[in-house]
Amino acid sequence: MEDKLLKDLFLGFIKVHILHHAAKERIYGQEFSEELQRHGYQISYGTLYPLFHKLEETGYLISANENVHGKVRRYYSITANGKKILEKAKLQAKELVGELYEG
Amino acid sequence: MEDKLLKDLFLGFIKVHILHHAAKERIYGQEFSEELQRHGYQISYGTLYPLFHKLEETGYLISANENVHGKVRRYYSITANGKKILEKAKLQAKELVGELYEG
DNA sequence: GAATATAATATCGTATTTCGATATTGTAAA
C-alpha cells in the first residue's frame, strides 16, 4: 500500500466489503484475502481473522466449518442484521464520496 | 455514531475530508469539528488534533498560527503533495464505493 | 495404521490509534 492515508481509507471500507461479499455468497478468509490482493489491496491475517470474529460476534455474520479436500474452511454468510447495516454503510459511503466530488 | 462499523468507515474517510476541505479553504480544528457535527458525524479532539499534526508532519498540510479576537487559531492549508494524495484518495474512494453498487 | 504434509484458521506480543478528560496557551477585557 503506497500511502498510509490510502490504507486507512481502505481499512475503513474493508469491513463493509466483507459484508458486501458475504451477502452475495459464502466467503472464507484465505480466498477473500487473495481476492483483495488481486485488486491490489492487502490485509494481514492478524487483522482479517479477528475482524471476521468480531463481525460474527456482533451478529452481522454467521459461520460454519466445512471440510474441503481434507482442509477445514470456515465459511461466513451475512445475517439479517448484517444486511441492514450493510445498506446503511453503503448509503453513508456514497454520501461521503459524493461530498468529495460535488462543487 | 450509531454503529461501530459506520464509525470505522467514517474514520477512514475523515483524513481525506480534512485534505478536501483544506484544499478549498484554510481550516482549523474547532470549526472543522463543528462542521462534522452539523453533518451528523463526530470525532474526538484527542483524535482530530493529532491527526492534523500527523498530516502536517507527513507534508500534506502546512499550518500557521493566527490571533482572532485574542484567541490563537492554527490554520491549516493543503500542500502540493497533499493535493496529489487527495486526488488519489478520491479516485480510490470512488472505486471502492463503485464496487459496492455494481451488479 | 502411524507419520507426514498442507490449506486454513487462530492467536501472540508489539506498535499504533482512538478516546474522553485534563492541561496549556495567548490575548482581550475587566
Added chain:
DNA sequence: TTTACAATATCGAAATACGATATTATATTC
C-alpha cells in the same frame, strides 16, 4: 495584574492492526 475564554495540546487507558508463529484437522504416504 487578574480574569475569562476560545482553541490547541497532551495524557493514560482501551481498542486495533500487524507480522510471525502456533494450532487444527484430514488426505496421503509409507
